[in-house]
Amino acid sequence: MAEEPVRPVPRTVVVRAGSITYPFAFDSGQLNRTGTWREAVDGARTVAVITSRPVAALFPEALRAIAEAGARHVVIEVPDGEDAKTLDIVNHCYQALAQAQFTRNDLVIALGGGTVTDLAGFVAGTRKRGTRLVHAPTTLLALVDAAIGGKTGINLPSGKNLVGTFHQPERVVADDTVLSSLPARELRSGLAEVIKCGFIAEPAILDDLPDPARAASQQSERYLRLIEMSVRVKARLLADDVADRGPRRHLNYGHTAGQAIEMASGFTLRHGEAVALGMVYAARVCELLTGTDGIVSDTRDALTRVGLPTRLDATVSFEQMWELMRQDKKVTPGRPSFVVSPRPGTATLTPMPEHTTARAAFDDVLRPG
Ligand SMILES: NC(=O)c1ccc[n+]([C@@H]2O[C@H](COP(=O)([O-])OP(=O)(O)OC[C@H]3O[C@@H](n4cnc5c(N)ncnc54)[C@H](O)[C@@H]3O)[C@@H](O)[C@H]2O)c1
Known part of the structure; x- marks a missing residue:
């Protein structure tokens, strides 16, 4: 109604x-x-x-x-x-x-x-x-x-x-x-950031x-x-982390890969569309690191409900994404700086995935058909 x-x-x-x-x-x-x-x-x-x-x-x-x-x-x-x-x-x-x-x-x-x-x-x-x-x-x-x-x-x-x-x-x-x-x-692009808040902290949003x-x-x-x-x-x-060194980093969920994809697409993707793809990617990284299933499907489910993309169809290669991800100013080699959300409402930081895991996640969920 x-x-x-x-x-x-x-x-x-x-x-x-x-x-x-x-x-x-x-x-x-x-x-x-x-x-x-x-x-x-x-x-x-x-x-x-x-x-x-x-x-x-x-x-x-x-x-x-x-x-x-x-x-x-x-x-x-x-x-x-x-x-x-x-x-x-x-x-x-x-x-x-x-x-x-x-x-x-x-x-x-x-x-x-x-x-x-x-x-x-x-x-x-x-x-x-x-x-x-x-x-x-x-x-x-x-x-x-x-x-x-x-x-x-x-x-x-x-x-x-x-x-x-x-x-x-x-x-x-x-x-x-x-x-x-x-x-x-x-509207969809903005909803990607809303959905991000659902995954990292407030599952009621979803x-x-x-x-x-x-x-x-x-x-x-x-x-x-x-x-x-x-x-x-x-x-x-x-509130207590203006400089982005602690919990504020959870807000970067989906952004490490997302911003790299956004830039590599020549900005043909809207910011939120790229963040949506970045969340799917982070979900797969989390599954590979923890051996858990269902994180990608939960993520795709929420994104699909508002019509956001969950697969990459822009011509962005893994190498392009990886190079840009490594230049992300928020990423420090060896230090926890990649955000994962093991289940809706929670977020945690892990080190940037190493090359093999990063590529496997890309091939599993992002590689254009
Ligand atoms: N500083 C931060 O914390 C932060 C957080 C998230 C995103 N960002 C940045 O925000 C940018 C993306 O913002 P955006 O998605 O708003 O993009 P945008 O500013 O490019 O706006 C998108 C389009 O909407 C049009 N527009 C604006 N208001 C409108 C309205 N009311 N009705 C119709 N059209 C309207 C604009 O002309 C533009 O073409 C990215 O550069 C991203 O990096 C910053």
Whole structure:
């Protein structure tokens, strides 16, 4: 039976990142309200909105509300998608901020998906050794993951997210109405990170997955529940491990292989699609290391329910994936840094699988037919 489109009540998750706390503040429709931005601007003379052209075209009302919030404002348009995450674009943003005579008290607003929050976070975190930042995520993936925790990332030709810093936003303006314009493929991509949270910490998530082929507005309560559960998982894991040296690493589940596959595919795969494949791969590695069955089938079952890929059909070879995996900045040879989930709701770190196991897992579950 179709769920009624219920207008949810506002709710806030307080994110603690070491000594810093900030609200992940949910409220439907708040992106377009001047009041939201008046509160966020709080004393800044200038506001710089970093966004891409397609996102700006989708959210003219949000840009208007920001413009009316009382500060001088500039919009810095950057390329869409991964093309934004380059050092050239970082430099372009620095120059635009300099032209706007931007000071440390001024505010950067990231309006967009995870590529925009990664770029804007890096720009804000590095210009003048740290400038104020507010995230306004517009994709499911950015809502549940990229906009919280303060990780920023810029790609180099040799690997994804190889340049970055930690820089926390002052708040996350979370508005689920952004989901209504997201294509099903982008919803699925975000659901990969949601499913990841189910496997590493919160198995209830796996029992409550939406149907991305149906309008998000018809399932808004379910999406809100999933966003909140996922944000709580991330907030719990990063609270005492901002620098990613302990439990926060569990959030990398599926990412060691996933990011390598994403890059090797030339970004033809969405981030979440690659993470989905990375989870299937990690599941097989876990089966090979522990002699247990059923982890791959559980993983494929959850991913298939939302239409995510569970087999690789892009032209990515084991050698390409392996080389990129070994360059992952989070991987230290001989030290536990590869995340496995032996059963839904649990995660543990093991050393990177050695070459024979790594290849066997690829051949078993990923090798294109
Ligand atoms: N920093 C972190 O902790 C973290 C965590 C996870 C992922 N990431 C990064 O996030 C990036 C992926 O983010 P993403 O999937 O949001 O990609 P994205 O930013 O490229 O957005 C995907 C596409 O959706 C479009 N879009 C954005 N909002 C829309 C809306 N409301 N309606 C319709 N279309 C919309 C964009 O124009 C873009 O083409 C990757 O670079 C990944 O490395 C970072």
